[in-house]
Amino acid sequence: MKKVEVIQDFPEVELVGRKLGPFKEGEEVEVRPWEASILEERDFARPVRDFSLTGIRKVLIREEKSSRLEELPSSFYRTVSREVRRLRERGEIEKAGEVEEAVESLVNFRIQKLARMIISSVDPGEIPAEEQVLANLLAQTLSFWEHSVGRVFEKNIDKEAGIHAKKVWRNIQGIVGEQADIQG
Structure with a gap:
């Protein structure tokens, strides 16, 4: 279940055989994650987590102090984007910029x-989808690069081995002559 704050009245509706609502503005309710997502997308509710400037700064401070990734809700980037849009719509341009x-x-x-x-092959764990996309792209790019660098070194090794083999063959020819049949 996910806790959300209702930001405008929501009438009772039936979704997939389940009744949802009615909810009053200012009320905190627990709903299923997919229901919360719908309510948030339609601007009927917002997560209880604090996505204000103060709330985001608190998350930033925790992130700065920690050596690992701090947990963010899966909807973090979408929610913050909606919050910035709301601030702009209300004319709070400066506050939106600070967020x-x-x-x-x-x-x-x-x-x-x-x-x-x-780079260290450490699993980042549960991260928002936007960060998961970045993690996948970084991992693929790193894998491609490592493979490419490996091929470069293999080619150089083969080339260098060939040069050494030719030098050895010339040295053998110089010792035993043109008819160098060392197996016979």
């Missing part, structure tokens, strides 16, 4: 940690 700056700082810390984890 964006705090999130940008948070993202920078998380990208660095995520990259280190991928």
Whole structure:
């Protein structure tokens, strides 16, 4: 179950054979994650987690102090995006910019940690989908690069081995002559 705060009245509706609502503005309710997602997308509710500037700064401070990735809700980026959009719609442009700056700082810390984890082959665990996409791309790129570098070294080894083999053959020919049949 997921706890959300109702931000506008919601009438009782039936979804997939289950009644949802009625909910009053300001009420905190627990609903299934998919129901919460629908309510949030339609601007009827928001997660109870604090996605205000203060809340995001608290997450940023925890992220700065921790050596591992701090847990973020799976809907973090979508929720923050909706919050910034709401602030802009209400004319709070400066506050929206401050939220964006705090999130940008948070993202920078998380990208660095995520990259280190991928390079070290450490599983980042449960992370938002947007970060999972980045982790997958980093892992694929790193794997491709390692494979490419490995092929370069193999070619150089083969080439170098061939050069040494030719030198050895010339030395043998110089010792035994053109009719060098050492098996006979």
